[in-house]
Structures are given as structure tokens and as C-alpha cells.
Amino acid sequence: xxxxxxxxxxxxxxxxxxxxxxxxxxxxxxxxxxxxxxxxxxxxxxxxxxxxxxxxxxxxxxxxxxxxxxxxxxxxxxxxxxxxxxxxxxxxxxxxxxxxxxxxxxxxxxxxxxxxxxxxxxxxxxxxxxxxxxxxxxxxxxxxxxxxxxxxxxxxxxxxxxxxxxxxxxxxxxxxxxxxxxxxxxxxxxxxxxxxxxxxxxxxxxxxxxxxxxxxxxxxxxxxxxxxxxxxxxxxxxxxxxxxxxxxxxxxxxxxxxxxxxxxxxxxxxxxxxxxxxxxxxxxxxxxxxxxxxxxxxxxxxxxxxxxxxxxxxxxxxxxxxxxxxxxxxxxxxxxxxxxxxxxxxxxxxxxxxxxxxxxxxxxxxxxxxxxxxxxxxxxxxxxxxxxxxxxxxxx
Amino acid sequence: xxxxxxxxxxxxxxxxxxxxxxxxxxxxxxxxxxxxxxxxxxxxxxxxxxxxxxxxxxxxxxxxxxxxxxxxxxxxxxxxxxxxxxxxxxxxxxxxxxxxxxxxxxxxxxxxxxxxxxxxxxxxxxxxxxxxxxxxxxxxxxxxxxxxxxxxxxxxxxxx
Numbered sequence: 001x002x003x004x005x006x007x008x009x010x011x012x013x014x015x016x017x018x019x020x021x022x023x024x025x026x027x028x029x030x031x032x033x034x035x036x037x038x039x040x041x042x043x044x045x046x047x048x049x050x051x052x053x054x055x056x057x058x059x060x061x062x063x064x065x066x067x068x069x070x071x072x073x074x075x076x077x078x079x080x081x082x083x084x085x086x087x088x089x090x091x092x093x094x095x096x097x098x099x100x101x102x103x104x105x106x107x108x109x110x111x112x113x114x115x116x117x118x119x120x121x122x123x124x125x126x127x128x129x130x131x132x133x134x135x136x137x138x139x140x141x142x143x144x145x146x147x148x149x150x151x152x153x154x155x156x157x158x159x160x161x162x163x164x165x166x167x168x169x170x171x172x173x174x175x176x177x178x179x180x181x182x183x184x185x186x187x188x189x190x191x192x193x194x195x196x197x198x199x200x201x202x203x204x205x206x207x208x209x210x211x212x213x214x215x216x217x218x219x220x221x222x223x224x225x226x227x228x229x230x231x232x233x234x235x236x237x238x239x240x241x242x243x244x245x246x247x248x249x250x251x252x253x254x255x256x257x258x259x260x261x262x263x264x265x266x267x268x269x270x271x272x273x274x275x276x277x278x279x280x281x282x283x284x285x286x287x288x289x290x291x292x293x294x295x296x297x298x299x300x301x302x303x304x305x306x307x308x309x310x311x312x313x314x315x316x317x318x319x320x321x322x323x324x325x326x327x328x329x330x331x332x333x334x335x336x337x338x339x340x341x342x343x344x345x346x347x348x349x350x351x352x353x354x355x356x357x358x359x360x361x362x363x364x365x366x367x368x369x370x371x372x373x374x375x376x377x378x379x380x381x382x383x384x385x386x387x388x389x390x391x392x393x394x395x396x
Numbered sequence: 397x398x399x400x401x402x403x404x405x406x407x408x409x410x411x412x413x414x415x416x417x418x419x420x421x422x423x424x425x426x427x428x429x430x431x432x433x434x435x436x437x438x439x440x441x442x443x444x445x446x447x448x449x450x451x452x453x454x455x456x457x458x459x460x461x462x463x464x465x466x467x468x469x470x471x472x473x474x475x476x477x478x479x480x481x482x483x484x485x486x487x488x489x490x491x492x493x494x495x496x497x498x499x500x501x502x503x504x505x506x507x508x509x510x511x512x513x514x515x516x517x518x519x520x521x522x523x524x525x526x527x528x529x530x531x532x533x534x535x536x537x538x539x540x541x542x543x544x545x546x547x548x549x550x551x552x553x554x555x556x
Contacts, residue, residue, distance in 0.1 A: 036529055040529050080429070229478030229480075306455050306456055310460065319460040321458035
């Protein structure tokens, strides 16, 4: 019996409303069709009617989780057009914000991945450990999310030196929790059984689909914009790019877990750097944006964010193209999910971290022949969790 | 200029050797960014050399309507050196048609469909020319990013 299982348009796997139709024969996924545009906000077009200062607040709302990566890329882009070299203090502050965001985004993903596999304890604990990071954001920027920190030539708020010890304190606590999490994941035979060899994306597929971020790095494609096209404080501190070879879900978990250690280390070095720079030296005055074009990139938690802006000497962009990492990463589902069982499809889809949507609605599976309802979105998650339970029981 | 090109990217010299006159204009904007205006009829050959021979990563393509007609910028990343090579093609305003690159790399699949939807550029030989972002909820032949659409919006008489 051939059946179509829709995931979406509203589903907790997804940040935005979008619809995956899994064409299944029995338990096996045979094909995938993807539909989007349910919530097309026309941000690229909207940007053309905003001044450069306003565009920051607009692009911050492209993604709700990695809300600083788009302003980051846009700032890089505009500074390239205007030929501005930002101060060292600005560089350190920007990197601190960028890396804190990577930590909270990876933790969020780890919690969700745990939930899909039936590890609800992981889900609750990880989100608990994520809270102090969000509190840090509130302390530094005034907001838990959408920080409004970036502007052309600088940042809007300084991180005063007397706040540095509080940040270091949170990082120390976080490292202990990370050790515990890494131990729990790496030593758990059930997680190994559930994620190893599942949703494999080969190196060739990654190159063909031009996937980026942890999705690419977990398949042995060693790319990271922070190192390849250095910006902000990344060339000033020492860190390494984490890669894995296998390309399965486990490799993606591993890459994200280890990346968080690197992020902690980058932040610690940046904070040391901040102490050496003069307080309040956080902006370069910008009078005018010349006519021209520029491209800006930033490594978001999910991969490279790309902004292209064309200017004509006025206050507004003439054309603003935004490429979010999920745009190229989501397409790889075609390679990682086909041939998998339905119970593995959930975690394979979640493994590229397509964020999640705040609004969960019902989704049903229809029998392609009779139109009868078969499964809904939460039943899919239950199916995935049941498989983990089975494996666990067998092991005991 | 030649020295600057050399510093910018050896890939550009390689392309010049390969294609010669098919490259209309080379603009090196900085050590890390270059824009090559090329012959749109040869885009498949360019993409093949860039992707298969020089192993560049396709980032995305940006399409826009300018005074010259429809422009597409294909952004390629040279990850080893952090450079971005932009291939620029200018298409005819009345009949914007170009060969699809999806046959060379899958990464072009979605963005070509999107460019068709927002600007009405035709991609010849696209293996899956379905709508991407407006499946079933947008009028045929109305392209929201075209300037004529903006004018229609500004003048309510033309509103349909």
C-alpha cells in the first residue's frame, strides 16, 4: 500500500510552516516532496523600503533562534561596501554574541533531538541548561532573543568590563553540564543504535546540494566561514573547526556537541581580549554608504548565512538577497530520508536542525488510494520514540 | 589591473584562459570579491568549469531587474581562500531565458524555481520546473519583483 505522510505545514520540527510529503511504501520512505511559501514574508522586498539602519531589525526577524546571524552577515556586507574597518572591541563583542547564540541554538536542537528519540529527560535538562545563556543575553543586550546589538560600523551596546566575571561564571557552569551531556550521549548504546548509520548524507551529496554548517561538516566537508573568510574576532582567537566523516545523525550530534566547547573557548578568549581594549570604543561613525554592491557572510549555528546587497548611494538597498543555511540544508532531505523507515525519518529530518515552529497544528497521513487518515504528526514522534524503547528493551 | 586579478584569485585567470572573449568584463572589487560579466549563452560551460574542475561551492544566485534588463549573479565560494566569485549575466528584458544549472549541481534547483516565480526568468531544461514558494496560491504570469508590478501598485488605476 502506497501512502503519503505529510509533515507540516505546522509541525514542531520546523521553524516555519512548510510541508513535507513523504511517499511511503509500507514502512519505507520512497520519495519526498517539499512545499513552502505558507508564510512568505517578502523580507527581501520589504528590505528595499527600509533604511540601512532599519534593515538590521528586519533581518533579525528572519530567524527566531539564530536572530543575530543575519544582522551579522548584513553588517559584514555593508562594511564591505562602505570599506569600514571596525574596532577590536566591536569585533570581540560581536563574536561573544555570535558564539553565545551558537551555544543556545545547539542546546535547543539537542533537546529537541532527545525528544524525538524518546529521551524526554534530555529535552528538559538541556533546556534548563540553556536558560542561563538566555539570561546572559538579557544581561548583555537587554533581550533574551532578537538582541538588536548590531549596526553598521559597530554595536549598539558595550559589554562593560565589570560584567565580564558574571559571564565567565556562567561559562564555567555550562562546561560542567556539557561534560555531563557529552558523556551521556557518547556512552549510551541506545543512542548509538538509533542514530548511527541513520540518515546518512555522503560527502558527494553535500557538495552537490551545497549544504553548509554542521550538516556539511558531519559529512567530512571541512568548511566554516569563521575560518575561511574571517570576520569579527575569529582570526584573533584560536579555535578549531569540528568535523566528522560518517555523515549520519550521530556525526551531526557529535559535531554540534563538540562545537559548543569551541564556542565556550572562543568566548573566554574574547572576554580576555575585551579587558585589553578601551571601554566604550564600540563604533566607527558612518556618514554615507556609497553606490556599489557587496556580499557578507557569517557562520550561523546552522551554517553559512549569505547576504548580497546592491546600493545606489541612497539610504535604501536596491536589491537585498538573503540566503539562510536551511535553504540549502533542507534540500538534502531527499538524500538522507529516502530508503529510511518512517520511524527514522523524524530524526533524519530533525538532524539538519531546520529549527521548529512555535505553532503546532495537526498533520495527518492519508492512504493515497482511499483518502483515509492514518497517522498524524505527534503519532510520528511516538512511532520514533517507540522504536527507541524497543531497542532499549532488547539491550536490557 | 592584471596584478590585482592575480592576487584576487587564480581561478579568474583559469577562466580567462578557458573562455577568453566570453568574459565581457572583470571587476575586482577587493582581494576577496570579484564580479565577472559573462556571456549568458555559455553559462553551463562556465558553471561546469567552476563546479567540476575548480571545485568551487555554489552559494546562491541573486536575480534583479535593472536598467540593463534582468541580471543574475551566480555567487561561487572559493572556500580555500575565502573569496567569492560572482558570475554576472544580463538577460534580455523582453525574453529572459537562460540555461538551467540544476543538471550540473542540485543546489541550483530551488533558487532557479524561485527566480522564475519572483521575476519570470525562464530556465531552459530545468528538470523540475514546479513552483517553489507559491504553489497554488499565486496568479500565473504575475511576477512580484518586477518593476512593472511596483508601478501597478503605485498607481491604483492599474490594479488588477
